[in-house]
Amino acid sequence: MRRVWALLFAAFAALVVASFVHAPERGWWLPEGKSSFAPSTDALIRTILWVMGAFFVLTLGLLVLFIWRQGDGSNAARSDKSSDHRLELIWTVVPAGVLVWLALTQMDEWKAMKFSTPGxxxxxxxxxxxxxxxxxxxPGADGRLGSADDWESPYEVVVPAGEEVRLRLRSRDVIHSFFVPAFRLKQDIVPGRAISVWFTAEAGEYDLVCAELCGWGHYKMAGRVRVLPPEEYQAFVQRQNALQLSGAEVSGR
Ligand SMILES: [Cu+2]
Structure with a gap:
């Protein structure tokens, strides 16, 4: 019976590894990266996955091996030792070292995203x-937020391609999270605080979702980031500004 368990554990490990290996070609992965952050963030995700994957295989491998060795029901292979300080030291120091190394590895990326907001x-x-x-x-024609010529668009933010774009995030009620998977950009939105995010993106339309469970209708918080080539963007903004000044209804397009 123990050997059946050993085989089940081994099958589980194989299934997990196989699903990760085949994830990208089956579309189980993040969408293609479309911001300046994407290549370095993906490299970081891959590094962490490889490290975690190696430890996962090692841990489950040892588990399977030990269960298998005890498979005949005898305790012949069991050690009388109740503890082994050297072994405990190794499995404490090595993972701690790996965690510190990962923390140091991602610092540049974090700094660029969170502490280098341009403009x-x-x-x-x-x-x-x-x-x-x-x-x-x-901000409208006067370039200032909070004045009468501001215009609003529901669910969609329109920004220029190839330029550093800065957005200010605010919440009217609870904590939400601004997540654009294609940009590898995720930032909590906290009531009472104005938090800036920035990115440089390629032209296209991208999903915006709320990544913080914020209530029963959380699933409905699906928006869009529309990234237009610069000339198209300028024309769009001028049209919106003019519409707002003329008092016409702004549709968000
Ligand atoms: Cu939300």
Missing amino acids: AGEPIAEVWASQFDWRMRH
């Missing part, structure tokens, strides 16, 4: 999250 002054848009929608407020 001063008004952001391209202010993203307001609330239960359960997204409202994007743009």
Whole structure:
């Protein structure tokens, strides 16, 4: 019976490894990276996966081996030792060292994302999250947020391609999280705080989702980031500004 368990554990490990190996070709992975962060973030994810994968295989391998060796029901292979300080030291120091190394490896990436927010002054848009929608407020013709010519678009923020884009995130109620998988960008939105994020992206339309369970309608918080080539973006903004100034209804397009 113990050998059946050993085989089941081995099969489980093989299934996990196989699913990771085949994930990218089956579309079980993140969407293709479309921001300047994507290549280095993906490299970091791969590094962490390899390290964790190696430890996973090692741990399960040892487990399978020990169960198998005890498979005949005898305790012949069992050691009388109740502890082994050298072994305990190894399995404490090695994982701790690996964790410190991983922490140091990701520091540059973290710094670029969180502490190197470019530009001063008004952001391209202010993203307001609330239960359960997204409202994007743009500064309008005067370039200032909070004035009468601001215009809003529901669920969609429009930004220029190939430029550093800064957004300011705000919440009207609870904690939400601004997550654009294609940009590898995720940031919590905390009520009472204005938090900036930035990215440089390729032209296209990308999913925006809330990544913080914020209530019963959390699943509905699906928005979009539309990244336009710079000329198209300028034309779009001018059109929106003009519409707002003329008092016409702004549809968000
Ligand atoms: Cu939410």
